Amino acid sequence: MSSTHSQVRAVLLTALLVVTSFASIGSSAAQGERPTLRLGVAAADLQTLDPHFASGTQDRTIVDMVFNGLVRYVPGNAPDIEADLATEIPEPTMEGTSQVWTFALREGVMCHPSASTEAYELTADDVVYSLEKSANVDRSAYAADYAGMTVAKVDDYTVTITMETPLSPALFLPKVANYSGGFIVCSQAVEALGDEAFKTAPVGTGPFMFSQYNPQNAVTLVANDDYFRGQPKLAGVEARYIADSTSLQLGLQARELDVIDGLNEAQWVDQINGEEGLIADIFGAAEVTFVNFNTTVEPLNNPQVRQAIAYALNRDDFVALSGExxxxxxxxxxxxxFMDGGLTQEEAAAADVEYAYDVERAQQLMEEAGFADGFEMELITSELDSYRRVYEVMQESLGEIGIELQINVVDHATMHE
Structure with missing residues (x-):
């Protein structure tokens, strides 16, 4: 959202948690065969595998393996970015008041075959098509991020991206990285399949190719042995959708699954790590919980109300949902x-933007703002526990200063709309 219309307060960082059974993965490898990874995904089904709409973990888990960006976050060191479909990260130039980034593409990168198209070499046409799709509000959930961007083909292996408003590399490169609208789709496949079919039959250039989708059951990927970074060490990935966390855990313990999405709970991590052959791997930062204030509506247009809300939210209460x-x-x-420029606690305090928990100060600000008796406010949240529980903590905390929150719980896809 534009900084003129919203303000934010960061509250909680949650790490990414996966659990691996090494005994089951190793059994196939020991026989000299490439194993197929059986991945348990904590969801009832996918929402979409069109990378320009994918927002939930159950979708991004798949699209990350199917698509590439011009650049990518370095595996295992996500803050760093390196070239991917591009041969190198260019230095921008200025043409008048506009900023121009010129990307040279790798030659010989192959688009996966699909039900409607043969495999073919990715060119600048696909890059232009993809980024224009990302900027189209009817074809992308991330169109706002691509406003003011013009993409042009110079030749088959060169594209230029012109920004009306110049950006630093830290702000520009994520737009063309392997995330959200930065994923490059194969234009011939999208046009042949159509946007709707593409949502459940994605075609990219990544290390794994889409093979099959069984609704409310699984997505099967197979190795792309022509992958430009080399043949994958896995024969494929079978992503099984299992919404119930107990069933996921039982499947792992029975060695019917190799990797699962773990519960974001410290106690659960300790339990799993106490079992032979299982490892709960915590890494991140994966997700950040923060509060957006729409400053164009009452009473959030009052800075004292926003400050009161910030002081009333205790970070420790949110951390306790998962535990350290x-x-x-x-x-x-x-x-x-995650990234240079982010504030530590000391830096936030020095800049007077920490808003350490202080309910008395929050109540005082509410009185000064003319809301001593509080007010009501309606919020919408996802049905997913990881979202809903945060809102419930907020509901209880703000109740202490007279703000009555009505929480409407909807399915995850509806929330993103």
């Missing part, structure tokens, strides 16, 4: 653990 080390407090929307 699964969760930790943060002090800026982009946490210092």
């Amino acid at each position: 080390p699964v969760a930790a407090p943060v002090y800026s929307v982009v946490p210092s653990e």
Whole structure:
């Protein structure tokens, strides 16, 4: 959202948690065969595998393996970015008041075959098509991020991206990285399949190719042995959709699954790590919970009300939902653990933007703002526990200063709309 219409307060950082059974993965490899990874996904079904709409973990888990960006976050060191479909990260130039980034593409990168198209070499046409699709509000959930961007083909292996408003590399490169609208789709396949069919039959250039989708059951991927970074070490990935966390855990313990999405709970992590052959791997930062204030509507257009809300929210209460080390407090929307420029607690305090928990100060600000008796406010949240529980903590906390929250719980896809 535009900074003129919203303000934010960072509250909680949650790490990414996966659990692996090494005994089951190793059994196939020991026989000299490439194993197929059986991945348990904590969802009832996918929402969409069109990368320009994918927002839930159950979708991004798949699209990350199927698509590439011009650049990518370095595996295992996500704050760093390196070239991917591009041969290198260019230095921008200025043409008048506009900024121009010129990307040279790798030659010989192959688009996967699909039900309607043969495999073919990715070119600048696909890059232009993809980024224009990302900027189209009817074909992308991330169109706002691509406003003011013009993409042009120079030749088959060169594209230029012109920004009306110049951006630093830290702000520009994520737009063309392997995330959200930065994924490059194969234009011939999208046009042949149509946008709707593409949502359940994605075609990209990544290490794994789409093979099959069984609704409310599984997505099967197979290795792309022509992958430009080399043949994958896995024969494929079978992503099984299992919404119930107990069933996921039982499947792992029975060695019917190799990897599952773990529960974001410190106690659960300790339990799993106590079982032979299982490892709960915590890494991140994965997700940051923060509060957006729409400053164009009453009473959130009153800075004292926004400050009161910030003071009334205790970071420790949110961390307690998962427990450390699964969760930790943060002090800026982009946490210092993730990227340079994020604020530490000390830096936030020095800048007078920490808003350490102080319910008395919050009540005082509410009175000064003319809301001593509080007010009502309606919020919408996802049905997913990881979202809903945060809103419930907020509901209880703000109730202490007279703000009555009505929480409407909807399915995850509806929330993103």
